[in-house]
Amino acid sequence: MKHLSATTIAHAIQAGELTSTAITEHYLARIEQHNPKLNAFVDIYRHQALSQAKQRDDNANCLGPLHGVPISIKECFLYQGTATTLNYPPLKNYQGSQTSPLVQRLLDAGAVILGKTNVPQLLADSQTFGPLYPTANNPFDITRTPGGSTGGGAAALAADLCALELGSDIGGSIRNPSAYCGLFGLKPTENGHSHDGHVPPLPEHKLGFSVMNCTGPLARAPEDLELAFRVLYPQQQLQLESKPLSGYTFGYFDTLHGLTAGQSVQLGLDQLKQLITAQGATLKPVTIDNQLAAQAMELWAELFGFSIAQNLPWLIRKIFYMKFRPALRDSSLTLIPALKRGLSLDFKHLSRALYRRREVIAELNRSFAACDAVLSPTALGPAFQHNHQHQRIALDGEQIPYMDYCFPFVALFNLSGQPVLTVPTGCDATGLPIGISISAPHHHEGRLLHIGRLLAQNGITFSSPELS
Template sequence: MSDLVFQSTSQLAKAIRERSVSAREVLEAHLSQIAQHNRVLNAIVTLDEEQAISKASQADAALAQGELWGPLHGVPFTVKDLFDTAGVRTTWSYRPLANYIPQQDATAVARLRNAGAILLGKTNMPQLAIGPQSDSPLFGRANNPWNLKYTPGGSTGGGAAAVAAGLSPLEIGSDLGGSIRLPAHFCGVFGFKPTEHRVSMAGASPRLKGAKRSLQHMRVAGPIARSIEDLRLGLSLIEGPDGRQWSVPPVVAEPMQERPLRECRFAWTDNFGGIPVTAETRAVIEKLAVTLEQLGCRVERCNPPDFNFTEALQTFGEICGTEIGMTTPPLKRLLLSMVLRARSSGEPLFQGLIKGAALSMRRYVEALEKRDALIAIMEQFMSDWDAWLCPVAPGPTFTHRQMRNPLLGEPLEVDDQKLPYWVWSITYTAVFNLTGSPAVVMPLARSQTGLPIGVQVVGRRWRDMQLLSVAEKLVGVTGFFQCPPGY
């Protein structure tokens, strides 16, 4: 194993600029790590090796002539296999798209390339990005580098596994209900869901016959990395308007208040609407709160007053169901078939999806109005705090589960209890897609079985850089990235 593969994106970029290491050496170190470990992890499903080698050689030649391509000159990166990549297949893990090769990059990909970064490959995900596991009908399942018997999560599971195992220093994923945050939590890395519409999703919709850009709300793109510094760098490069998705506004400089950790204010909770978490999860988050209080921070255990978590999940489902059903016929058929088989569960998410799939414009507008009201409650609550500390999920990662229906998995354990599969998977994350709030996941502890446990750190809408600044201060307490054994 080369030390290069566990250096941060920022460190690699600096070393290449200063010519203490070449872009070719960095790339070859990652290719060697991929050759050694990807066979069992199945994290990277399309490797653009030939083009990456050529581009790395060009990067070194450019630097030798005094030409700097940008802040990520010569640094490799990976992207989830739903972002368009010019000349490289983009499958969505969906058989009808198995051989689709885009002609244009997604905005997030184009911006990293324009910053000098080199596309290394595409990462594994579930079919059409539906599910908290990354088991692809095209490529097979991705495995967790901490224990191959466990899932790396979904739907950016391959990307989180790749970053954790040193196959890639930086991943761009997408998040509709926790698809960046859950894999980051499961794999012990850092992941960031920006404020809704801060990053363009242009080039991240399935190219299916009759399909339009289906989801107009709640779905975002964001980075996965091994440090907060890299999350900040990644966000700064991909954010802002692009002339393709007009809902993305200009980036406005945030009023930054640099102050020591002891002056920060933290709310915390381990309870979203009575959904239990494991004793280990509760203990490590409470320990973090106690430690912060001992350091002088203002800390309080609380939830937003009058925020109904059950209503939030149902509203999330209503909006998703309506937007998918209105604009993407193949996805509508798939969604309806899955939901109708799952409707007997009575879960708020499924009830919302059923209502949304009925395509009632009145219901859709009502759902958006309910969403606005819930956003207002969340923003009012967050105005009193620098960050809100929450679980990412009821527990650490779980063993691989077989499913015939992506919406129907077997119940998952919470100590001596069991929760429905989707209640366990998205209760603590989808809330912040509904409210559009930025949220960062940070490694926090290890379970008794040695699996990562993360903490979700939530901020106010459009205060993403402020939130990352607070998270960077927290790292001194929560701890830095740790490499999985054997990598």
């Protein structure tokens, strides 16, 4: 039963070839065996999951699209009676008094929730560690990060500890973990809102501001992303396109703000370009002006500052800034003034940032106008060694600033709000996965998911790690 897709599991249960109890027990056994080394799950609902699975088996006539499929959810989603701490000590005893509408839709579709997965403190990092939970490890190399902030979920999926993960993304938090763990991940068109049951903000704070944040699925197969998307966002009325790859024009870029992807990512990008051109697709190079890229990065930092600051008292905002100041100073990106403006919670700064954001989005749309979809790196390189001090990261004989390595290529699309599909392109010479991102115009998830299926039919698939 190893590495079955969520779609395959759902079909097998519906056909009577597999029971929810059997597949749930399979995953719980794997969690017991492998989670102590990976720290992918931080809460495991063994008895509750088995009870849910039995209910699914006893109600075989009430078949939702995820009937009996065991999944995981990121720790930041409210699930009544369970911990939502964000790996943040002031919330260490917090339990949700309600369930996120997204989690409820998964349950209503018949899913079995195995547990919650690991996150970095306040979801604010591209690796997964913090004061409350042990460091999450990458199944391909446990000395390396699975990414963040959906790092625990990505590790769980790659290690076959679950069939699907509900994640979120305000700065690459679905896409970097997907790339580092060889998965498919979908950041939809900007869809976060104050009532989606994602923390922050806490529901008790009754805050209505949400910007750049997205919720979305991670999976081992593109058809699972489609399945999850239909369940999570029924109001979107997803329509897949039907063209062959030869009917698409793909843009591509590998440099942003003077930062160029490393050799292994370049090889992954080249592999994807060769595959789609062999299928008859058209390729067009895309250049993003350095000044436009700088504006986009600064606006992302400022709006991220506003997003996180609304939940935090002044002293904690100051501590948060001091934690990341060395990495920000080391970066080639000029982000400190922008982040400080966001953390200030000054309304005029916010209003100006939102105005400028619309201008930048319009300019980016013009840059991509001739393309149906655009290929780009996710991070500059593969998963990096655990790096709690945010030191420079080794890449192709150079030492790359932490912020430069992790964020520019993903933050660009949080700022633009466009949907992005991250796909695996295999492993590099050291055995580490490489993931390439594919963006599309706003509200074209159906195009991305169709492209993902076409790529999978041509060999772009998940490769499993070897676990001891």
